[in-house]
Amino acid sequence: MQLNSFRIVLLLVFSISIIDYVYSSDFVPAPPLLPRRKYVEHTKPISINPSQWVGKRIDNIQETEIELTIGIKQRNLNTLEKIVWEVSDVKHPNYGKYLNFNQVKSIVEPSEESVRIVSNWLENNGIDNFRLSGSGDFIKGKVNVLKAQDLLKVEYQRFTHEESGRILIRSLDPYSVPWELEDHIDFIGGVNHFPLVARLNKMENIKKELNYVSPYLVRKVMNASIVPAHAANSQAIAQFLEEYFSQSDLDLFQQHYRLDQKAITTIRGPNRETEPGMETALDIQYITAMAPNVSTWIVSTGGLHEGQEPFLDWLVDMSSNPDLPYVHSISYGDDESSIEKAYTDRVDIEFQKYAAMGRTMVFSSGDSGVGCTSSCDSHVPGWPASSRFVLSVGGVDWDGTNMNGDVISGGGFSNYFPRPQYQEDVVSNYLSKKVDKSFEKLFNSSGRAYPDVSSFSESLIIAHRGRLMSIGGTSASAPIIAGLLSNINSKRLSLDQPTIGFVNPLLYKIAKENPESFYDIKTGSNEFHCCKGFKSSDGWDPVTGLGVPNFNVLLDYMTKFDSS
Incomplete structure (x- = not known):
């Protein structure tokens, strides 16, 4: 009886701790993940500065296009890094013996299986206007927002940068792909990434070049x-x-x-x-x-x-x-x-x-x-x-x-x-x-x-x-x-x-x-x-x-x- 009582107390403490965590201000629940799908980069909604980016609903999601860029997993990455350290070390016999484009490509390009699996996924979802980059490790293609939302299980919005007025279409939802793609994709661009809108320190027009840098x-x-x-x-x-x-x-x-x-x-x-x-x-x-x-x-x-x-x-x-x-x-x-x-x-x-x-x-x-x-x-x-x-x-x-x-x-x-x-x-x-x-x-x-x-x-x-x-x-x-x-x-x-x-x-x-x-x-x-x-x-x-x-x-x- 004492042992069972101890277990009940532990269970109650654990349950209360979970409840406290869920209702704390730092907790952001992950959206429910559909069966047999995997999150790629994020597992929780994306946070942005609401004073910089303001999002609104997209009305014409079938006519509005976005471009997706899929980074396909590369191979022999340890070999590549080893080469980099060797050709950059003045004391190594391979110093300065750089590789050309095709040599680098042959070392790290994705397997044919990875390219095939990702391509088939797109084609099976009615996307056929994609292309493989010259490096062989990125796939780019334009799709309408409706198709992208269904493909990645997210909802897109039209965001406006308050200061610059720049507009882009992004989702704050973590995107996911079928589980069989997990080992073949590094990331998908055009979903969550918000570009930094930089500001230069602009000064007045100069009249006398005193204390300025020329x-x-x-x-x-x-x-x-x-x-x-x-x-x-x-x-x-x-x-x-x-x-x-x-x-x-x-x-x-x-x-x-x-x-x-x-x-x-x-x-x-x-x-x-x-x-x-x-x-x-x-x-x-x-x-x-x-x-x-x-x-x-x-x-x-x-x-x-x-x-x-x-x-x-x-x-x-x-x-x-x-x-x-x-x-x-x-x-x-x-x-x-x-x-x-x-x-x-x-x-x-x-x-x-x-x-x-x-x-x-x-x-x-x-x-x-x-x-x-x-x-x-x-x-x-x-x-x-x-x-x-x-x-x-x-x-x-x-x-x-x-x-x-x-x-x-x-x-x-x-x-x-x-x-x-x-x-x-x-x-x-x-x-x-x-x-x-x-x-x-x-x-x-x-x-x-x-x-x-x-x-x-x-x-x-x-x-x-x-x-x-x-x-x-x-x-x-x-x-x-x-x-x-x-x-x-x-x-x-x-x-x-x-x-x-x-x-x-x-x-x-x-x-x-x-x-x-x-x-x-x-x-x-x-x-x-x-x-x-x-x-x-x-x-x-x-x-x-x-x-x-x-x-x-x-x-x-x-x-x-x-x-x-």
């Missing part, structure tokens, strides 16, 4: 000489959400600063020159100012009304291109916590594929400092800056005499990705000597740390709509660094050396052996809202990374290092 000032402070371009070299910027390019603005910028004038080599995607974007103006003007005469692409994606999330469009487009430029500058980011890990893991594989082919992906680290939860109890890292396989670029503010860590400079520690070996020493040193243990409760101290390096992020002069003006953000830092890396590629190509590719391991190695290759930024911090930030200090820190490149010293080392 290409000349960047070169002077960063000790960056002009490097002759190599005919085989190439670089690119990526633009999203109807950010278009104006050749006349680029001409004005180049004429004003007496820079070499040259038209853009390739514009991939839509462009409306009469509607130029400030982001595009900033990126293209500074990457070409740093690397004049290098063949330059503008990749414009995600500009269509109610189209796919722009970053995914860019990703699929680049993954299917066998002749990518060597250096890519991307001023795009979002809160890591707002993206499911299944999605970020798949994107990480794409970055590894680029690295295996000798390409360099440069991302701005974001303009929200350490980021912060609404409850102020933890940092919110940025992504894709938190990926181990991209170069993350933070920001510095020029006060007329010195460079200081910019308070907006995105920096901290990933909650998704572990700390890579190439930064273990410098990050461990920072944590052990510069961070109070009580502060570590705000972030994941074992995560990938970012940024890696920094550059100017405030008061940069650009030409936009025929006028000179000043804007800021780490969106400025990334193209500056990208252009300088292109110069290093030009020099290396002229010496019959491989391109820098995934450059992070080499940069950290250089910082350790030749610290004068970087200007160490020791002032500044990146607190955000109610969250205490990190402080710049000697060596690497989560505000400015390794510091600002001392370009000519870095160039000399990166073309003469011993790779034996």
Whole structure:
């Protein structure tokens, strides 16, 4: 009798605990899952900021189309990562022995069974206008909303961004697929992902160029000489959400600063020159100012009304291109916590594929400092800056005499990705000597740390709509660094050396052996809202990374290092 009474008491306590949890404010019940179906990314409804996105019912669901992008599971991922580390390690015999597009594709492309099962699923549901990407691992197709809702067991809404007016169609419901597809799909784009609508720090039109940052000032402070371009070299910027390019603005910028004038080599995607974007103006003007005469692409994606999330469009487009430029500058980011890990893991594989082919992906680290939860109890890292396989670029503010860590400079520690070996020493040193243990409760101290390096992020002069003006953000830092890396590629190509590719391991190695290759930024911090930030200090820190490149010293080392 005593034993049975004890069991009853335990059962009552357990039941009360469950009831308390269900009715707590943090509990979000998962929608009932139909038999023999599996959730793919989410198991609970998606949360959005209602002050930013307002959703309304879609009346014409049979006429309204959306595009779905299905990431099919790839193979031999351990092999791919092993190759990346080998070709990026100057001490490994395979350093610089990059693979071509078809070699990478043959290693990781999905099995025929996976492609067949996913294709049959679509066809059996009356969807036949889909296509397999050139990389062989994405399937894209347009369907009407009614069909998509039935296919994924969700309800779509038409969302409007309150500030920008941008419209897209998404669902807040977690989507599911038949259980037999579980081992063949990584994620489905066009359902839950909301793109970040970025804001540049726009300032007044300039009249006197006092205390503003120009290409000349960047070169002077960063000790960056002009490097002759190599005919085989190439670089690119990526633009999203109807950010278009104006050749006349680029001409004005180049004429004003007496820079070499040259038209853009390739514009991939839509462009409306009469509607130029400030982001595009900033990126293209500074990457070409740093690397004049290098063949330059503008990749414009995600500009269509109610189209796919722009970053995914860019990703699929680049993954299917066998002749990518060597250096890519991307001023795009979002809160890591707002993206499911299944999605970020798949994107990480794409970055590894680029690295295996000798390409360099440069991302701005974001303009929200350490980021912060609404409850102020933890940092919110940025992504894709938190990926181990991209170069993350933070920001510095020029006060007329010195460079200081910019308070907006995105920096901290990933909650998704572990700390890579190439930064273990410098990050461990920072944590052990510069961070109070009580502060570590705000972030994941074992995560990938970012940024890696920094550059100017405030008061940069650009030409936009025929006028000179000043804007800021780490969106400025990334193209500056990208252009300088292109110069290093030009020099290396002229010496019959491989391109820098995934450059992070080499940069950290250089910082350790030749610290004068970087200007160490020791002032500044990146607190955000109610969250205490990190402080710049000697060596690497989560505000400015390794510091600002001392370009000519870095160039000399990166073309003469011993790779034996």
